[in-house]
Amino acid sequence: MTVTETVARRTSELDQAIDQEFRREQRLRARDLGLAILTPIVLLALWELAAATGVLDSRLFSPPSAIAERGAEMVADGSLAVHIGATVGRLALGFVAGSILGVFAGLIMGVVRPIRAALSPTFTALYALPKIAILPLLLLIFGLTETPKILAVAISVFFVVQINTLAGITQIDPRILESARAYKATGIRLFLNVLLPAAAPAIMTGLRVAAGMSVIVVTAVEFVASNNGLGYLIWNSWQLFQPATMFVGLIVVSVIGALVTGLIIVLERVLLPWRNSNSLKKKETKK
The missing domain is CATH 1.10.3720.10 (MetI-like)
Structure with a gap:
């Protein structure tokens, strides 16, 4: 394998590694956004359920x-x-x-x-x-x-x-x-x-x-x-x-x-x- 081919192969591997890392970061960002949105929704749903079932006093903790x-x-x-x-x-x-x-x-x-x-x-x-x-x-x-x-x-x-x-x-x-x-x-x-x-x-x-x-x-x-x-x-x-x-x-x-x-x-x-x-x-x- 010539020097040029070696450099080209390593450059290609580096580009792939950068692309994989970038895609991984994008997935993590999407997951974090989903968790940020989902968490308050789940908490509100639990709050509503607790008030409806009497676990929380709805007179104090309005659903x-x-x-x-x-x-x-x-x-x-x-x-x-x-x-x-x-x-x-x-x-x-x-x-x-x-x-x-x-x-x-x-x-x-x-x-x-x-x-x-x-x-x-x-x-x-x-x-x-x-x-x-x-x-x-x-x-x-x-x-x-x-x-x-x-x-x-x-x-x-x-x-x-x-x-x-x-x-x-x-x-x-x-x-x-x-x-x-x-x-x-x-x-x-x-x-x-x-x-x-x-x-x-x-x-x-x-x-x-x-x-x-x-x-x-x-x-x-x-x-x-x-x-x-x-x-x-x-x-x-x-x-x-x-x-x-x-x-x-x-x-x-x-x-x-x-x-x-x-x-x-x-x-x-x-x-x-x-x-x-x-x-x-x-x-x-x-x-």
Whole structure:
């Protein structure tokens, strides 16, 4: 067998191995998707069966069919849309404001050492403080308006994003910064071309963590300081002993949390394409 034939045979074997691995990864993805869809369906079916047979008290644990019926009624009369709109509005404003300020503060603290030395202990102490605990102070200052609810979310998001952004900046290899400065990268050029891209993975991780926390905080705030929103819906339903309505609120809150996290994941894939899955890399290699 000649050298050319040997190389061609090994190339063919490599292509087959890559193709097999890619097909295996595709099968695993399809299986994982099927399990992700099937699991909640099975759990809901078991819940419905347990309520119908008396294993669960349907007065406390409304069966999925009753919850769906109640949800349809709330959609039809528009009450659910009102509560969703109130919660999503507070969540969006607080999340965006907290994220922008958190990224800015993290970048400044990462670049300017005196500012980092001055603010890090204070920020560490404030981060450990339960964010819902500052709600009475915000209510005292701003009254029963939308401002304290939005600020509670923004403050929660701010500290998570700031900590992750600062970690991303401080973990940059000093040699990268030296090379950037050698090529006259200063000011806005250093920020856009070096600091922000290098810290982007840590920032996106912070946003994903903050997304879940923001949903928790806005719901908790609405428990005690609101007359609308999903948190209010859940708490008021509990007080009035309306478990089906309460479960509707809980399910919608969980869906909103999943959607917010999913949007962050999509944004991460768009902004950080190099962090795509190994299967995509293998597909490109095969091509």
